[in-house]
Amino acid sequence: MSTWETFQKKVSKLAETALPTKRKLSGFEVWLVNIAAALFSGFYVYSSGFGMAAPEVHRGVYFGMTMILGFMLYRFRSTSPTTRISKADYVLIALTIGCVGYFMYEYPKMAYRAGAYTQADVIVGIIATILALELTRRVLGNILPVLAILALIYVYFGPYMPEFLLHKGFSITRISGYLFSTLDGLLGVVVNTYATYVIMFIIFGSFMEKSGVGKFLIDLPYSLAGRLVGGPAKVSVVASALFGSVSGSAVANTVATGAFTIPLMKKSGYEPHIAGAIEPAASTGGQFLPPVMGAGAFIMAEITGVSYLTIVKLAVIPALIYFFSVFVMVHFEAKKHNLKGLSKEELPDPLQTLKSGWYLALPLFVLIAFLVKGYSPNMCAFWAIISCIAVSWVKKETRMGPQEIYDALSQAGKSSLIVGAAAGTVGIIISGVTLTGLGFSFSDMILSLSSESLPFTIVLAGIAAFILGCGVPVTASYVILAVLAAPALIELQFPLVGAHLALHWYSQLSNVTPPVCLCAYAAAAIANSDPFKTGIHSLKFSIFLVLMPFLFAYTPILLDPRWTFLETLQSVIFVCLGAITFGAFLQGYYYDHNKIADYLLLAIATFCLLIFNLPANFIGTILAVIVWFWQKKRAVPMAE
Structure with a gap:
């Protein structure tokens, strides 16, 4: 066995330390989880290749199997059994099967009566909502379920809200019915x-x-x-x-x-x-x-x-x-x-x-x-x-x-839980925004705070993404930003796809930005390093996460039809040069270690290179070359 193969075999075990904590089941229950996960994955492989089932079945199987596997693998609390599935979790699994079975069987009738919810619809909807919140809490923590609960409170207590958040309010029957009996709630777009x-x-x-x-x-x-x-x-x-x-x-x-x-x-x-x-x-x-x-x-x-x-x-x-x-x-x-x-x-x-x-x-x-x-x-x-x-x-x-x-x-069925556990809960939040019209109010508030300035609006969206990232998974963060912040960006003439791509980039900040940075935590576990310190440096290495939304707004790097090919090529070349000077600035090293004057010139060069202005781009390039030769001369003095 080669040195490389030996090394790979040894370090592959380290990956387990970065995975979310799960139950370590044994015996029959291991087989039960594995066969359920394989059938879950197999269903969607088959439907992708040979034709999808009816919408209620297609969504219901995903929603139901995600919850069933989640309740099998993730504990209710730290004192819950770690080597077996608890009796309470079997009860939750049974409730899940009942709720999803009811949805798939009754959906054609629920769609037909469109808003005329029965008592059974409401009760099953409440149970399904609680199950979805509990699954998210177990797999992803408390923040996202708390946001969803706040959304439900806002929907119900609309008449008692401050003026800029005021709405007519909705009954429990209407809320539960909308969440469960339509394809726009718990089992919605996510x-x-x-x-x-x-x-x-x-x-x-x-x-x-x-x-x-x-x-x-x-x-x-x-x-x-x-x-x-x-x-x-x-x-x-x-x-x-x-x-x-x-x-x-x-x-x-x-x-x-x-x-x-x-x-x-x-x-x-x-x-x-x-x-x-x-x-x-x-x-x-x-x-x-x-x-x-x-x-x-x-x-x-x-x-x-x-x-x-x-x-x-x-x-x-x-x-x-x-x-x-x-x-x-x-x-x-x-x-x-x-x-x-x-x-x-x-x-x-x-x-x-x-x-x-x-x-x-x-x-x-x-x-x-x-x-x-x-x-x-x-x-x-x-x-x-x-x-x-x-x-x-x-x-x-x-x-x-x-x-x-x-x-x-x-393995795929079990791995999907990290993503899928948020789906139903994010659906609750989206439903709250849709029912109340909060998206328009929030958009107006952003425009007001930014004085309808696009750069300030982008900054506010970044701040919102950072706050959401402290407790919300990246996809959920993007979806929330898409319904709340995207309308404000589009109102200020940010192109539709560019605005959503900007928010998609911002949503990834939670991977690398302390205090909650899941990727950095996973890497720190493998590196045996301090997670917070790892996160800080990870943000430095991924600094273009912060800059790219501004480039979407003010340069042609998105291949937008508004720009010609030559304009796009110009922008790409100079942005890449800007990436070099910015990297040298942040790392304190270009050809040699930076001094104060080097930092200043590199900062000016970076700014000139990242904006879409040909004269400024040339100035930035000249400054970058000057600093490089300056440092080279300083590092390797000419022989006397």
């Missing part, structure tokens, strides 16, 4: 998007891992660039981009690639908190990089009515710029501390890696080809999954038989 698209890409990620595709996407970049200055960190960026572009989850990407990249970075000389910070910054970028872009992109397509392929086309250039900015930061970090790459013996041979595993990249090409052909994302994921199985059969050691397929389906 559940539909997760069931239609998101779970398929989670399943695809699981099949990538089992088939050896995921391993190839990590091995190849390391074999090619691991020996460069700061090589492990640079390749971490590339590997996280490749893996994250199809995994659909920043946390999953952090854990999957970080188990290998973080120990290698530490070994090459990076401090633990720096190694832990680079991986979340790179993994978060996977949420923007096509072809998958994370759950938020699918919801964006649903909300805006713009095709997913169009969103992908608009998002690709900003995503590449983001990864370039992280790469630049990593480079200056390595130069500042004179960090070398890994030795040849510690890395796989690039030619051998490519020769022996080139075919493992075929599932990615299948996915992209089907997207370009105009197939729905879930159908694209279906054929990508089939291709994973096909390429796995090339070699005996990666061959996926019935057991491996079952394991991949089961």
Whole structure:
């Protein structure tokens, strides 16, 4: 066994420390959970390939199975049993089956009577709402359920609210009926998007891992660039981009690639908190990089009515710029501390890696080809999954038989809970906004606070995203921002897709921004570093999360039809140069360590390069060159 293979085997176990705490079941209950998770995943693989069920069944199965698996795997409180499912949880599972069964059976009648809710509708709706809130609390914590409860209170007590929040109020019957008896409440757009698209890409990620595709996407970049200055960190960026572009989850990407990249970075000389910070910054970028872009992109397509392929086309250039900015930061970090790459013996041979595993990249090409052909994302994921199985059969050691397929389906079903647990609760919040018209009031309030200034409105949206990110998952954060803040941005002539992409980028701040930064926490567990310190540095490496919404508003990097190709090319070139100068500014190192004058000139250069103004861009470029030569002369004095 090679040094590289031995190393991989040892560090892969570290990933478990970053996963959410679950029950460790045994015996019959392990089988019960695994078979339920596999059937859950298998249902959506089948429906994506051979035709979806009726809407109430399609959404009901996702909503119900997510809650059933959640109650099986996550405890009510710290004193609950850890090795078995409690009796109380079996009761909750039975209630879930009853509620979802009632919804799927009665929905055609409920749709027919449209608003004339029966007593059974109301009672079952109340139970389903409580179950959804409880599942979210167990899996994701208290903040999101509290927000949902506040939304319900606001809906009920509307007549007693302050003037700018005043509305007529709604009865418990109307609230419960709307939440449960329609396709706009608990089982609304979020559940539909997760069931239609998101779970398929989670399943695809699981099949990538089992088939050896995921391993190839990590091995190849390391074999090619691991020996460069700061090589492990640079390749971490590339590997996280490749893996994250199809995994659909920043946390999953952090854990999957970080188990290998973080120990290698530490070994090459990076401090633990720096190694832990680079991986979340790179993994978060996977949420923007096509072809998958994370759950938020699918919801964006649903909300805006713009095709997913169009969103992908608009998002690709900003995503590449983001990864370039992280790469630049990593480079200056390595130069500042004179960090070398890994030795040849510690890395796989690039030619051998490519020769022996080139075919493992075929599932990615299948996915992209089907997207370009105009197939729905879930159908694209279906054929990508089939291709994973096909390429796995090339070699005996990666061959996926019935057991491996079952394991991949089961793992995907369980992994989906981190995303799916929020779906019903976010539906409650959206329902509160829809019923009361809060979106328009909130939008007016933002416009008033910002004096209808687009830059200030973008800042306010960023602050709202930061606050939401302290307790709300990234997708839920985007959905809330989309219904509350997007109208204000659009009112100020921010293009529709640009406004939603800006909010999608802002929603990812919670991955890397203390005090709650899930990706940074996961990476810190692997790096054995301080989570808060890791989060602070992770935010520094991913600083373009903050800047990109402004670039969407004021530069042509989105390939918007309003701009010509040459204008877009100009903007991309100078923004990339701005990423270099900004990285040098933040890292305190360009060709040499920065001095006060260097910081000042680099700051001015960055500003000039990031704005869309050709004379300013040239000034910024000249300043960047001057500082570089100045530092070079200072670092290497001319011989007398």
